[in-house]
Structure formats: structure tokens, C-alpha cells
Amino acid sequence: EALQQKQHDADVAKAQKLEDYIARNLVRASTTKMAQSRRKQLEKLEITEAPRSGPQELKFRFEFDVTPYNELLTLKRLAIKIGERTLLEPFDLQILRGERLVIAGPNGAGKSTLLQVLDGRRRPSGGMVRLGTGAKASIFEQQQLRRGGRVIDAIWDKWPRFTELEVRSHLARFGFKGEDVFKPGSALSGGELARLRFAEIVLERPNLMFLDEPTNHLDIYTRESLTQALMDYEGTLLLVTHDRYLMNSLACPILYIEEGRAALYESYEKLMARNSTAAEEAPKAAEEKGQGGKAAYGKEQRRRKAELRARLKAVEEEIEQLGAHLVELENEINSPEVLRDHLLLREKCDELDDGRFHQQELFSEWEKLLEEQEQYEQDEEA
Template sequence: MIVLKNITLRRGTKVVLQDASVTLQPGEKVGLIGRNGAGKSSLFSLLAQRLQSDAGDVSIPPRWRMAEVAQSMPETDQPATDFVLEGDTRLMEANAALAAAEAADDGNAMAEAHQAIAEAGGFEARPKAQALLMGLGFRIDQVDDPVNSFSGGWRMRLQLARALMCPADLMLLDEPTNHLDLDALVWLEAWLQRYEGTMIVISHDREFLDAITKVTVHLDEARLTRYTGNYTAFEEMRAERLVQAQANYAKQQERMAHLQKFIDRFKAKASKAKQAQSRVKALARMEKLGPVLTSSDFQFEFREPVSLPNPMLAFSMMTCGYDGVPIVHDINRSVLAGQRIGILGANGQGKSTLVKTIAKDIPLISGEVTEGKGLSIGYFAQQELDVLQLDDGPLMHMVRLARDVGPPGREQELRDFLGSFRFVGDMVTQSVGSLSGGEKARLVLAMLVWQRPNLLLMDEPTNHLDLTTREALSMALNEFEGTVMLVSHDRALLREVCDEFWLVSGGEVKPFDGDLDDYQKWLLETSREMAKAAREAGSAKVKAQKAAASAGKDDRKASAQQRQKAADQAKPLKTELAQVERRIETLSQEKANIEAAAAGAGVSPAQRVEQGKRLKQIDVDTAAAESRWLELTEALDALSPP
């Protein structure tokens, strides 16, 4: 087990931990949460022995193998698969032992090294590494491309795959979802649910934490508090504690009254029904968790727009892309006042391209965009933090914004406004380059709010926000009276804000008929279809290679011996492959039976709950079985004689 006892840890003059204690049992999956700057990453460094505590004791089993995602950007021409393979430290040690034994011409050592390689899964390692890469969104034709050929976000995915490759007893994951889209995120959740070791994860994605953790450790005020349960359970338990200690949260009540007023006003209007329902969900959440949100020292709201043109935008045969190359084309849609649109789609399909075109960051390739009179766009881009002037302070940014964009404001008014975003005192003149990622994101939000837009285009706005700031953003967007178009992998934000979804896929933008759960089911179904196609292609490839191997051989005896050796090695793999195929078929049939039973009459609520739980487990088991199928077919493919 991991035991931290009376730990004190300082970073410079800041006390990160003060007399903190916590115990974690083997195999527990732990969410480490706390505000930006609380010291979560410092605690990881302490566990990884990069830092030493100033007082207290840290106890970790000495033989435990540890894995974590390196935060540095890899710079190498190594093929992607080889880079990921190096994450398997046990296999790398066995390979190094074999090289040393061969150099010393030590037969016994070579035999032991070969045995170690077999025990480390050396024969299955390459297919396993490639399965990890494809699960994280890489195409099969990319798995051997040089690491340096990928962009920064994809190289961070390579670092994640390298960490997952390690046969670790303890895995430390610091914001593993930041560079993932929903497709890869859903796959990662399923993988981590199957992981059997001890895991500690830092994440600001509440649904991700809920899916994979059973214990929550809260780092707050230099103390560690352990809660049994996932993030939602922690939130509810903490809310109960705060209710006992805090009787008055008037401002929260005012916000709830504001939402209730909107619901009462519009719930009977068909044109506003979806928006009213969105506010109902937000109100229910505020009633349940109001004390938690009130405990945060950061809340904000978007100002009432000057006007609400309707429609705000109309697209006619719009085609978007870069340098004249289309990515999404022939878009014919309208954006109406008050809509809450979530934009879904895998990385590279064109979500950001669409948003950038609407924001006029990149030119339209063809077609027309008609803007409503008085349209005012507020745009939060993925790279918005990079365009801040790093040498200037928040106040200088606001002065420029008020002067060049508007609305105008006096310096004291701008200072007061920044104060509402937690920029107080000397912070208003502190260089932006010295601010944390979360503080920079808050400054961008402040600049967005100041402009009083009626259409918000938000492309991954939560990447640098902690959980409390994400909650504040969710509430602010729900109260916003204008239109929201949102690209995000934060499913909690999408659920709480969006009433409808657009799917960007295959070069088209279409309405998605369903909610976020339906989208995740669609992703799983698409993944299964791809796996099926890969199985069929793999089988055809194996047959073709066997046919080619059996033709044109001069030395038939050598060929026969080679085939016999391959057949002996392939026999246990084929046996397991047949078992996996039967397992997939059984799971598929069980799922069909449950779905048929659920559609029938006379199913009690308790039975429906159990059916839902079993269907979710079947999806997880099927994904695992299909992943193993791919590994086995790759291994069999490798054994086919040339």
C-alpha cells in the first residue's frame, strides 16, 4: 500500500502539504483533485521521488514498477511503435540482458534472457503497442511514422501510449485527457477500467473521474482528505459538510431564482422548450450542489447582449478548409437566437475548422454566410492562450480591448471588472507569461465577457480550467441569453449546456439525432465496425501471405519445416483466437437478448436498471475482446512464413 504520514512539503515559500496523511490500498483507482496551483503535480513528483518531503514519511512498496506520462515533448525520429514499445520497461530490461549475454557469449544468460522476454510478452508486444496507438486515434498507416512527424498534441498521445505500455503496479496520470477527443477518451476509459494496478489520476473532467475512480483524495489548504467514491460522490459528501457549516448562500439563491424565472416564462412555448429544459437541469444541479459552488471564490456571468438577431447566421453551400483544400463542404444550416449547439466529431474531421470559419479566423472557401443584423461574436479558440501578450499584464489587455474593440471603459472600471475574475492588487499588472494556465484562461474569459457578445463560439474552453472554474463556466453559459456553439471533450459541460448536437464527420455537418449517451453508443458501434473490417482484412492478408509462401519455393523441405515451426507457435494463438471469436459472438447474442427483453412489456424499474448495468458491462467486455482479437491476428500474421 501507499502511506503518506504527516507529510510537509514546501516549494519555495509556498507550503504545498502541511502535516498531511493518507493511505491508499493496492489496486485502488484514485482521483486526486484540487484547485489549479494547489500542489497536485508536486504530490506526483513526491510519489515519483523527484521531490523529497520536508517532514513526514512516504511509504511505497520498493518492488513496485511505476509509470507516468512524461510532460516533455518527445523529439526523435524513432518510429511511433518503437517509441511506445520502450514504455514496457520490463521488456526493455530483458532485451538489454539478452544483448549483454550475447556480447559476453554466455549461453546460460542468453537462455535466461530469452525466458524473461517470453515472460514479458515479447512476442505480443508490438501488436499491443499498435493497438494502444489505434485506440488513441492513430491510423494503422501512421503507427510506424517518425515521432517528429506528428504535431504536439499527437506527440502527447504518444507519451500516454508509452505510459500505458508499462506493466506498472502504480500509474500516475496527470491530465491524460487534455489532448484527446471523445472517441479516444471513451477508449481510454474502457482501458483504464480494465487496468488492475493502483492508479492515481489528476483530471478536471468529472465524467472521466466518475467512470474510472472509486476513491477521491481532495488536496485543499495543504491538507489531504480521502473520500470513498468517485467525483460525484465526493461532491455530494462535501456539499453535505458545507451545508452544515454554511447556512447563507444568498447569491446562489439569486441565480437559481433567475433560472426559475426563465423556466416559468418559456416552458409553455414550443420554440423555447429545449432551452427551458436545459435551465431545469441546471437548476436541479444548483439546488443539489449550491453549497459546493458557493464555496468557490470564483463565479461570473455573461452580460446581457445588446440585441438578439434571429437567425444569427445562415449558411448556404458553405465549404471550409485551409489553403483552398476543403475539409467540410456544402453546409446548409441556420443558427437561431438562444440555441445551445454542441459540435461533435473526431479529431481532424473539421470541428475547429468550422468554428474558425464562422469566427472569420480563416477565409471561407466557397458558399455564403449571412449574418443577422447586430451579430456580435465572442470567440474562445483552443490556442487563445497563445495569442495573449506575455509581457503585458491583465489590465493592459483590458485597456487595449476597451479601446480597440469595446465597449469603452475607465481604468478603475476595468480594474473592478478584473477583480471579479480574481485578478486583484498587483496581479492586474503582473506579466501574463508568469500566470498559470488557469489564470490565463480566466483572463480570456474576462475579455470575452467584456465584449457582450450575442453568439459564443467556444473551442475547447476547459483545457486549462480546474473543476470549480468549469462549474462556474457551466453556470454562466446556462444563464447566457444568447447563442452558444461549443466544441469540447468535457462531457459534463456538453450535457449541462447543450440542447442539440451537430456531427462533423466525413466532410459533412449534420444534425445528430440523440444525446451524448447516444453519441457514445454510436462511437462504440463505429469502432466495432472498424474492428470487424480489420478482422476481415487481416484474414484476407493472412490467406494471401500463406498462398504466396507456398508458391515458388525451391527448397520444399526447408519450407515445410518453416511452416511446421510456425504452425506449432500459432496453434495456441489460434485456439485462443477461436475462444475470443466465440466470446464476441456470445456477448453480441446476450446484448441482443437483453435489448429485446428491455423493449417488451412488464419490465420493472429494478430490472431495467440491472439490464442497463449489464449492457454497459457487455460493451466494455466486447471492446476488450475485440482488442485482443486484433492482437492475436497481428501475432498470427507475424508468424506466417514469408
């Protein structure tokens, strides 16, 4: 906690120096470009959150006033490209009022880009996205921009009819109490910026929410409060997340993006068991062949067996490489340099979490491939 407080103070001091420089030099012709450069630095500056005295459970709900049309979001032949790279091949999807959808996949698969297409911030490369009548959307971006003004101004400027007591009471529900409401936006940590954005979304009362990695930068208590609020939300929810607990808690379909293709799974459990179909089909095929007597071991079987051997070897190599990488990550996480850097520690832990998830996928695929290979060998012997 002492290290975290020290890092927080250093980050705040740096932010204040940048603000002072911008204020002094922005209007001077000779230094305008330098001031604009400092402004970009300030916007990207990550401020470590100050340690709290104890657990703080936040109590808030997402609600809406306007009930939209039932067919709330329609995707037809939607495709996304960036340059020559195809992020998503054409696919169709319809999301109805009150439904939830998690967008998941490995890093760099295009999850955030897809969400930006769905919420209207980016144009698709092909196909169309149509919002239903009555849709009122709120957007939570993965990286919250640095704000000007004070915390209390973020709410008061948008809802000027609120009294100071009403604004402060609302902010207190999101952990901003006492003098915290007068904190400058430039001094807020990533977690505080996220909590402030959730405070705005609650007042916006959307019936459709687009959330990009909403649990990033949050401590465990805020994550639990947000998870409960999203579980209770009766509107339509689309979110990108790598948070396994959140995925499982929402108990909703998952759109998994990988290598340019989008596959829809009914639940988190279905996603985890997505390689089981091939394993189930192999015994059925063997049984059907067995009913007709001894099956001929033909050209197709030999081709498939060669494919299995090649894929097994590739998966085994990937498992070995990933295992070594995970060991390196664990060593980095336990190093003094990373432990002293709150933000870097969170980044490394998230990377380790994603790596372990992918490792579990590879082991599952390896087991199914091995079962299918053994079945072919048994058929050959028979």
C-alpha cells in the same frame, strides 16, 4: 503543489529572460531576426499556473445589450478543403437567435477550422456563411496568445473610463486579486490567460459567442463556474469542445464531424446512441419478411452479410489497438516524468478522455453490427 510552484517559477523566469532579450535586441539591425524568433517563442510559451491556496468559485455572467435578427447564422452548401483534403462536404444549417450548438468529433476532423469559417477568420472553400443583422460576436481561441503589459492594462486599455477600483473589482470576479492584477501578461499561465479573456468577453457583452475548447487549461472550479455561466447565457452560442460534462450540461444539439461529413444530433444522449438506428431497422426488416412467409435469402442479403463480417473484423481490430494505446497512455500518465509536467499531464488526460469516448463508440457499433449479423443468420435458418 510544490512541484507545480517550482515549474511556475521556472516558466516565469524563462519568460522574463525572453522579454529582456527582445527589449535589448529588437531595434538592432544585426539581431532583429533573433529577437523576432524569441518573440515567437514567448508567444507560444506555456506557463504553468501557480497552485492556489484553496478552491475559488468564480461568479460571473455573460450578458448582451443588442437583440439581433432571429435568423442569426445561415450556412448554405458550406464546404471546407485544405489543399487536396476535404474537411467538410457541402451541408446546410441555420442557427436562430438564442440557440446553442456544440461542434464535436475526433481529433483532426476539422472542428476548429469550421469554427474559424463561421466566425469569419477563414474563408470557406465553397458555399456561404451569413450573419444576421445585429449580430455582435466575441471569439475565444483555443490557444490564447501571450500578452504584453499587465493584467490590469488588458481591461483598462480597452475600457479607459473605468476607475481603478472598477477594473480591480471586475478582475477579482475572475480570480485576479491583490497583486495579481499587476502581473505581467508574459507571466500568465494558460488558465490565467483564459480567465482574462473571459473577463474581456463579459465586458464586450456579445449576443453571439464562438468558443474553441473553452475549458482547456482550466482547473475544475473554473470549469464549473464557466459551465454555469454558459448554461445561464441567453445569447447564441457555438462552441467546439471535447468536455463531455459541458456537452451534457448545455443540453443542446451537437454537430458531429467525422470523415468529411457533418451530422446533427438533438442532444448528447442522441449522439451516444447514434448507431442504434441500424439495429432498430434490422428487426423491422426481418418482421416484414416474415409476414410474407419464408423470405428468400438472395444476393442482396449475402452482400450485406459479407459487409457485416468485414466491418465486424475491422471494428474488433480497432478496439484491440485502441485498448493497447489506452493502457500505454495510462502508464504514461502515472510516470514521474508526466506527473512532474503539469501541461503534459493535462494533454495526456485529454487524449485519454477522447480515446475512452471513441472506445465507447466502437463498442456500441460492434454490438449493433453483431445484432444485425445474428438477425440475418436467424432469417437464413428460418
